[in-house]
Amino acid sequence: MSEQSAVTVIGLGPMGRALASTFAGADLRSTVWNRTPGRDHELVEQGAIRARSAEEAVAASDLTVVCVVDYDAADSVLRRDAVTDALKGRTVVNLTADTPGRARGTAAWAADHGIRYLDGVIMTPAVTIGTPDAVFIHSGPKDLYRKHLPVLEALGGAHTHLGEDIGRAAAYDIALLDIFWTAMAGYAHALAVAKAEGITARELAPFATGIGAILPPIFEELAEGVDNGNFSGEGNPITSAASSMAHIIHTSEAHGIDAGVMRAAEGLARRVIGMGNGTDGFIRVTELLAETTDVGR
Amino acid sequence: MSEQSAVTVIGLGPMGRALASTFAGADLRSTVWNRTPGRDHELVEQGAIRARSAEEAVAASDLTVVCVVDYDAADSVLRRDAVTDALKGRTVVNLTADTPGRARGTAAWAADHGIRYLDGVIMTPAVTIGTPDAVFIHSGPKDLYRKHLPVLEALGGAHTHLGEDIGRAAAYDIALLDIFWTAMAGYAHALAVAKAEGITARELAPFATGIGAILPPIFEELAEGVDNGNFSGEGNPITSAASSMAHIIHTSEAHGIDAGVMRAAEGLARRVIGMGNGTDGFIRVTELLAETTDVGR
Numbered sequence: 320m321s322e323q324s325a326v327t328v329i330g331l332g333p334m335g336r337a338l339a340s341t342f343a344g345a346d347l348r349s350t351v352w353n354r355t356p357g358r359d360h361e362l363v364e365q366g367a368i369r370a371r372s373a374e375e376a377v378a379a380s381d382l383t384v385v386c387v388v389d390y391d392a393a394d395s396v397l398r399r400d401a402v403t404d405a406l407k408g409r410t411v412v413n414l415t416a417d418t419p420g421r422a423r424g425t426a427a428w429a430a431d432h433g434i435r436y437l438d439g440v441i442m443t444p445a446v447t448i449g450t451p452d453a454v455f456i457h458s459g460p461k462d463l464y465r466k467h468l469p470v471l472e473a474l475g476g477a478h479t480h481l482g483e484d485i486g487r488a489a490a491y492d493i494a495l496l497d498i499f500w501t502a503m504a505g506y507a508h509a510l511a512v513a514k515a516e517g518i519t520a521r522e523l524a525p526f527a528t529g530i531g532a533i534l535p536p537i538f539e540e541l542a543e544g545v546d547n548g549n550f551s552g553e554g555n556p557i558t559s560a561a562s563s564m565a566h567i568i569h570t571s572e573a574h575g576i577d578a579g580v581m582r583a584a585e586g587l588a589r590r591v592i593g594m595g596n597g598t599d600g601f602i603r604v605t606e607l608l609a610e611t612t613d614v615g616r
Numbered sequence: 617m618s619e620q621s622a623v624t625v626i627g628l629g630p631m632g633r634a635l636a637s638t639f640a641g642a643d644l645r646s647t648v649w650n651r652t653p654g655r656d657h658e659l660v661e662q663g664a665i666r667a668r669s670a671e672e673a674v675a676a677s678d679l680t681v682v683c684v685v686d687y688d689a690a691d692s693v694l695r696r697d698a699v700t701d702a703l704k705g706r707t708v709v710n711l712t713a714d715t716p717g718r719a720r721g722t723a724a725w726a727a728d729h730g731i732r733y734l735d736g737v738i739m740t741p742a743v744t745i746g747t748p749d750a751v752f753i754h755s756g757p758k759d760l761y762r763k764h765l766p767v768l769e770a771l772g773g774a775h776t777h778l779g780e781d782i783g784r785a786a787a788y789d790i791a792l793l794d795i796f797w798t799a800m801a802g803y804a805h806a807l808a809v810a811k812a813e814g815i816t817a818r819e820l821a822p823f824a825t826g827i828g829a830i831l832p833p834i835f836e837e838l839a840e841g842v843d844n845g846n847f848s849g850e851g852n853p854i855t856s857a858a859s860s861m862a863h864i865i866h867t868s869e870a871h872g873i874d875a876g877v878m879r880a881a882e883g884l885a886r887r888v889i890g891m892g893n894g895t896d897g898f899i900r901v902t903e904l905l906a907e908t909t910d911v912g913r
Contacts, residue, residue: 420866531828
């Protein structure tokens with residue numbers, strides 16, 4: 320990596336520090352800045368350069384990596400005139416997690432100000448940064464991605480470019496977090512119901528991990544059907560799923576445990592059944608939800 | 617297996633047929649009966665004995681395995697006087713899925729009528745019956761379980777006795793189905809959001825299976841904390857989970873896609889935060905839900 324092998328990191332929370340520390344250890348001229356001072360001592364010891372201001376930080380490198388709590392926080396740094404001016408002709412890779420809409424809005428702002436822009440998401444925890452376990456997804460102009468990939472690859476792990484649509488990485492992130500947090504809500508609820516039935520979390524865990532283990536092949540199998548509009552419920556119709564859900568709700572509420580999450584899920588299943596699709600599988604819910612979607616974006 | 621090696625199967629849906637067919641192939645004198653006739657032709661060819669009535673069926677064996685759609689269906693067969701009388705002194709293993717409360721109610725009825733009773737759940741699909749992949753969980757009197765285990769083991773797979781509390785197998789089942797169906801609701805919703813963002817199910821699937829794969833170790837790790845009352849959110853506080861959930865809801869609803877399941881989950885997270893536990897992990901939701909629980913059963 321030659322003269323462009325300089326990188327600025329804006330945002331020194333746990334993830335930002337992991338990024339900056341990995342860059343500093345990778346023989347890159349790395350400059351760091353954080354809104355709240357005092358987070359960069361270890362990084363400076365590792366060879367990072369402490370910028371006195373955000374504008375000084377972004378002016379120090381052709382590439383600035385931003386990793387803050389959300390796009391409001393990113394905007395409050397990047398959209399100050401001095402910083403925006405300093406970024407002109409340079410590249411921002413925004414690894415802040417937010418919505419696809421915010422990513423698109425930031426791309427439009429960047430284009431208006433002559434700033435090159437890539438959006439990305441880090442799919443793995445801070446401890447994975449710099450290791451083969453890190454997973455990064457990116458979207459935006461492919462040539463710009465190719466140009467900065469050598470520096471980004473200093474972060475280790477797998478980097479995937481998902482497409483030119485700048486919102487694509489955030490959209491993947493949202494969909495995957497949707498699966499993760501919904502599943503976690505199910506687990507948290509199941510542990511409460513189990514507890515009310517005198518079953519400890521550790522007693523349930525070996526069986527719960529068994530449920531977790533069967534999900535990936537089911538996800539794979541259903542994906543093909545969904546893309547082809549095939550929601551066949553052979554052997555497991557949505558009527559049977561709704562019946563199981565009703566048992567869960569009944570058992571939960573009999574113990575005084577809120578079953579709002581499952582009630583919402585059951586409501587979707589009942590709507591599919593009410594529309595005459597009771598022999599379809601539960602995944603028919605995807606089509607029900609998607610039918611209300613606006614066309615395009 | 618000696619003279620007690622006779623078994624009756626009540627209920628010849630896909631699962632009941634799989635049970636009866638496996639028993640018939642295992643050198644057991646097996647008798648079958650189904651409310652709706654005509655489902656036993658193949659079984660009779662395999663050597664099963666067709667009973668002319670439910671009372672004749674249960675009288676033919678010391679052990680009757682029941683596998684019907686729910687306990688209402690089971691009751692409508694077992695609680696007819698002629699059948700109840702014929703069952704006196706014999707054993708029923710009820711592999712019908714329903715709630716722990718229904719299992720306990722059936723055990724009370726059985727005790728009142730001098731019928732021995734075990735409750736069980738089949739955790740795997742009908743195709744696994746007779747193979748090492750089948751998973752059965754049982755609860756009720758341990759000695760009764762031991763007595764009939766040799767016949768039950770003819771069904772293949774793993775059999776686990778979870779305890780004497782007759783509702784325990786159903787309680788495990790409910791908790792595990794809670795995890796499964798909530799996760800499936802998350803997946804179905806994620807596919808709808810992905811579709812609205814121009815991402816196909818097959819494009820998302822490899823990443824979705826990655827999410828599925830990280831759940832089992834997370835389940836294991838959190839279980840220990842929950843049992844010890846340790847909900848520490850080190851590195852991932854519930855405030856951060858709630859923020860992700862808000863992004864998911866916003867993105868979903870911006871496309872006109874119902875986000876009721878995630879709204880309910882976010883509501884739980886917000887309640888934990890509102891109670892001053894924002895630095896705890898999301899799993900603190902378990903405690904919030906369990907706090908409203910009635911003590912004991």
